[in-house]
Amino acid sequence: MYGSNFTDGSSTTCLTCPSSQYLLNGICYLTCPSGYYSSSPICTACMSNCINCTAYNTCTACQSSYSLYNFECISVCPIKTISITNSSTFQSACVNCPSNCLTCSSVNSSICLTCNNAYYLSNGACGASCLSPLFLSLNGICSICQCLTCSTYFYNCTSCSSPLSLYQFQCLSACPSGTYSSSNICIACPTNCSVCTSAGYCNICTLPNALYVFNGSSSSCVSACPNGTITTINTTSLKYQC
Numbered sequence: 001m002y003g004s005n006f007t008d009g010s011s012t013t014c015l016t017c018p019s020s021q022y023l024l025n026g027i028c029y030l031t032c033p034s035g036y037y038s039s040s041p042i043c044t045a046c047m048s049n050c051i052n053c054t055a056y057n058t059c060t061a062c063q064s065s066y067s068l069y070n071f072e073c074i075s076v077c078p079i080k081t082i083s084i085t086n087s088s089t090f091q092s093a094c095v096n097c098p099s100n101c102l103t104c105s106s107v108n109s110s111i112c113l114t115c116n117n118a119y120y121l122s123n124g125a126c127g128a129s130c131l132s133p134l135f136l137s138l139n140g141i142c143s144i145c146q147c148l149t150c151s152t153y154f155y156n157c158t159s160c161s162s163p164l165s166l167y168q169f170q171c172l173s174a175c176p177s178g179t180y181s182s183s184n185i186c187i188a189c190p191t192n193c194s195v196c197t198s199a200g201y202c203n204i205c206t207l208p209n210a211l212y213v214f215n216g217s218s219s220s221c222v223s224a225c226p227n228g229t230i231t232t233i234n235t236t237s238l239k240y241q242c
Helices: none
Strands: 022-024 027-029 036-039 042-045 050-055 058-062 067-069 072-074 081-085 092-096 101-104 112-115 120-122 125-127 134-136 142-144 157-159 165-167 170-172 179-182 185-188 193-198 201-205 210-215 218-222
Touching (some): 036 050, 112 120, 157 165
Parallel strands (some): 022 042, 058 072, 112 125, 165 185, 201 218
Antiparallel strands (some): 022 027, 036 042, 050 058, 101 112, 120 125, 165 170, 179 185, 193 201, 210 218
């Protein structure tokens, strides 16, 4: 600490400093301390929450819990940016998220978390559309289709891979009662038929209808057995048959 023109009664309070030094609170500094910048012949305070600056409106490092953005120190980074802390300097700064990205990861700013309108999230990036075999889900995230093909949502199946069959936009290993599988699609059984293997062959009829087998490959459900036949009950299925 060096100086000249001391105040009366004190030899420790400087009024002016040599040309290579800067005055702050009665002390001459070779370099202005943290939170101040050199504005010859004095040290001038940086803006609020700033610990290093080159001018009042040009901050280069911020206090803890604040992030540097456009040479200012702010407590919350604006939308489409994220606060990243430098592991060496422990200083935080607002970093821009990738293009078309609304929010991104605080661990890795290159990874998108949500996207702008009309863009869809896929593997941490925002695209204008979901690429095959990725499909759009309810929350705007591209997800892998859970079937052979799907529409609108990743679980909204439009076709299935063998041996699965399509039923009400789902791929099932077995078609539910009242339907049969044809070309990997569950199709409703004929009228009054509860179990069938094809459109022309019923195995079990709904009561009070009776099963009528009229040749080896065809059967149907009838409300009354035709002439030449009689209604009986199958002891295994407990259903009527002709």
